[in-house]
Amino acid sequence: MDDGKCTFVTDEWGGFFRPLPENRHFFGKDLTFPIEGTNSDIRHRLARFKRKSKVTSRSLDMIERSLLLFHFFQDYPQNLEPLIHSFLSFFS
Template identity: 50%
Template sequence: TFKQLYNQLNIHNIQLFCSDYWKSYLEVIPKSKHMTSKAQTFTIEGYNSLIRHFTARFRRKSKCYSKSEKMIENTLNLLFAKWNGTLNYVF
């Protein structure tokens, strides 16, 4: 599964991949483009956890799931605006 994802990403000429020490990453990503460390991944995992906590559409695919990329983008924009204190709403 990761090999398929890597092949899809590879067309974008990504210069550096940061990951943990999972064996599949080590087998697929070339060493010259791969940095293995938890130091670069814990912040991203924290944000992913908060996104899943506050938005139902990222928890399960069986319910509350939108296939529309625009709706996912809008959801994230609203969530980030709320976090940043830039969301203005009127009741």
């Protein structure tokens, strides 16, 4: 948005309606479904968000870099092609 304010997309749980500004609050399961799908993909692929007992990172920098790397390959699969042979060489 041009005014620097964010918008809020939530499901229709009643607790969201009181604190969120009405003019910037969009709600509905149809709006949150794609967001939850992306969150699920991130949790599935990045183990540090899946289990607290193992594979965790306390460094915010490492979490941010992991998310950037995830999106680098998730959003642009062509970025993976030049690296495939290097990755597969581990198994030969």
